[in-house]
Amino acid sequence: MTTEKRRLLIVEDDATFARTLARSFERRGYVVQLATGLETLLPLIESFAPTHAVVDLKLQGDASGLACVQALAQHDEGMLIVVLTGFASIATAVEAIKLGACHYLAKPSNTDDIEAAFQRGEGTTEVELTNRASSIKTLEWERIHETLAETGFNISETARRLGMHRRTLARKLDKKQVK
Numbered sequence: 001m002t003t004e005k006r007r008l009l010i011v012e013d014d015a016t017f018a019r020t021l022a023r024s025f026e027r028r029g030y031v032v033q034l035a036t037g038l039e040t041l042l043p044l045i046e047s048f049a050p051t052h053a054v055v056d057l058k059l060q061g062d063a064s065g066l067a068c069v070q071a072l073a074q075h076d077e078g079m080l081i082v083v084l085t086g087f088a089s090i091a092t093a094v095e096a097i098k099l100g101a102c103h104y105l106a107k108p109s110n111t112d113d114i115e116a117a118f119q120r121g122e123g124t125t126e127v128e129l130t131n132r133a134s135s136i137k138t139l140e141w142e143r144i145h146e147t148l149a150e151t152g153f154n155i156s157e158t159a160r161r162l163g164m165h166r167r168t169l170a171r172k173l174d175k176k177q178v179k
Contacts, residue, residue, distance in 0.1 A: 006030045009050035011041055011068045012084075013060040021054065024111040036060065038067050045075045052118055055101070057085035057092055064153045066095055073100020082117045084109055087173070089145030144172065 008030040012018040015036075022032040033048045035041040037059045044050075053072050055065040065083060072081055083096040088106035096104050103117035144162065151157040159169040 005051055007048060007050045008032045008052045008054065009035060009041070009044060009048060009072070011035045011037065011053065011055040011059070011065060013037065013056065021111065021114075025115075028111070028115065035068075037063050038071060041068050041071060045071065049076075051076075051079060053079060053081045054114055055081060055083050057083055057096070058087050058153060062153045062155055064149075066092070066099055066149070067152075069096055069101050070099045080118045082114050084114070087145060087148075089142050089149075091142065091146035092149045095149055144169070 006029060008022075008025050010018050010021055010025075010032060012021070012034070013036045018034050018036075022034060025032050030052070033044055033050070035044055050072070053068075055068045055072070057065045059065055059068075065085075069081055069083060072079055077100070079100075081101045083093075083101045083104045084107060085092065085104070086107040088104070093104040103120060105113055105117055144158070147158045147161050148155075151161065155169060155173070156166050159166040162169065
């Protein structure tokens with residue numbers, strides 16, 4: 001791919017991280033634009049016409065990056081979209097791929113990891129299968145994130161569906177946050 005054709009859209013609400021990632025990709029020859037969510041992404045899709053996108057899963061105000069993935073994929077099915085998250089779960093990974101992402105990476109990930117994910121657009125049978133059983137904490141974490149995805153990352157509704165107090169859920173999310 002020539003440098004002119006590599007246009008990267010970064011959808012990230014952490015301005016410092018977004019600028020750092022943008023500079024790193026610019027040094028690699030990408031033309032980069034930043035968006036903080038769906039409302040800033042939509043106008044950029046038409047004018048910028050990205051070929052690649054990096055989308056944070058959890059955006060400001062409990063907004064979901066999955067809506068951004070869906071909008072990007074609907075605009076251009078050939079766009080390479082990588083979801084980057086500090087809240088990795090099987091449920092959100094599956095949904096991101098179904099909506100059009102080519103890869104899903106847990107934070108912390110760097111520019112090398114993201115660029116490698118762009119190049120691995122196809123699946124591989126070479127992934128190592130492990131024989132490790134899930135712990136109760138892992139199962140709880142997966143259930144929390146599955147419910148978060150179902151509710152569009154609405155913490156209050158997730159807590160209600162899980163039968164726990166909102167503050168308890170917020171504390172659990174803060175403890176596991178990898179950002």
